[in-house]
Amino acid sequence: MSSFTKLSALAACGTLLLAGATVLPAYAEAAPVTLNLRYAGVESQVQVSGVDTVAGAIAQLNLAVDADDRVTPGLDAALTDRMALVVDVVSTKTTTKKVTLKYTTVKTPSKKLYKGDSKVVTKGRNGKATRTYLTTTVNGVSSTEVVKEKVTKKVINKKVLVGSNDKRKLNLARLAKWNKIAKCESGGRWHINTGNGYYGGLQFNLATWRSVKGQHFAKYPHKASKAEQITVANRLYAKRGFKPWSCRRVL
Template sequence: MRRPPAAFAVPVVLATAMSVAACGGESPSPKSDAPAADAPKTSAPAPRKVVVVVDGKPTETMTTGTTVQQVLEQAKIALGPHDLVKPAADQPPGEIVKIMRLLSAPKLKVVRTPAKTIRKSSSSVPPWSEKVLREGKAGVTIVKWAYVRRKGKKVPKVLAQKVKSRPVARILAVGPKSAGTGSAARLNWAGLAKCESGGNPKSVNPAGYYGLYQFSMATWTSVGGTGKPSDASAGEQTYRAQLLYNKVNGRWQGQWPNCGKYLFS
């Protein structure tokens, strides 16, 4: 059989290619002419009420500010160089903004709190005597303060304080408050006191004699007294006067030469 010439095969190939393209083969898709969607629009924040309190005085303001600084700017409230603002200027304002006007930069001060004294009765301590069981220690507080204006005056104000250490109480063992010492207690000590000091336990003689019975400091110390006799209670003064009477074996003349006779009245 005789083969056809090669030229007759070309139209078949072209027809096949056109057929494939027409049947949806790989071919560039047409560009869409539809317009692009618009980007969503952002709306400004709605005004809301914020209360600004300056030195305790509140003011309401409508604001769109998202920080304290913006709120104050819109309310035309300026901060001084040392003013305290809460919340901080770069924070969201919340419903209330508080401002404290300061006339000076804050300073720190160390404040010492005195220790208390606790007295505990003890039978092992001599009457009218005291023994230290534990030494006390003052507490320490760090105080932050600054000057503010109040009623037209510049006054200091505590802004904050922190307890660094608490005070430690001093503990004393206190002997019994004895009513008297033996037979000496039966004498007329009120009569002696009236003659010596007018019955005044705080009496002080410029010559160096103190209290109800006009003790000298040396004599007072010799019977266990501490401090000045005129600072002791009337009961302790009487107790130590009775100790003195017993210590000198009743020879009162050397102690109270002018008034001693009233012990027996």
């Protein structure tokens, strides 16, 4: 057999002979590749052979992977031994729901009002909306976010003026008459509290004291000064005169 014939025969058998070299079969399989796999959050070590891309490894391992799932590295990435292959299993769900949009209260300081007082200038009104939610589940853990909102009834926030004026003006009009009434009502003792539900020189009860903002000066009438009690009495006088006091007879 000629040299040419021998070479042809060797080639036909898939064998290549080199001087001083080992004879290797051309069809010998590549060594298996070990992968550090994390699929759906579960870690394991696997082997594949005869494939050279991530896509091929996934197919050989019969891993369920769809378009929503996240594969790292990408499907076209070349395999290397001991590489990390991560497949996060992802699913999404869209839902629509009608919701109430609650109004907020916006407070604005006002020097026109005393501290402790407030005034509503705009009443609050809740609104309504239709929201679309997207729920994304990654390896069994879900999170939800609003992806669309259509307001069907506009929210109107409540607007309130809050008093910031701490300079309270005193009104000592009718001083002599208030002194006479106080002498009759309490013996002229402006800080008296006998426990009968009436307080101070002019014997206010709490409901009446509060009805004319006596709390501007003190929580209880007998805790306010004489001038402050008279100021509050003049506020009540502007509404009802001396009628609330039985001791008006001494005037």
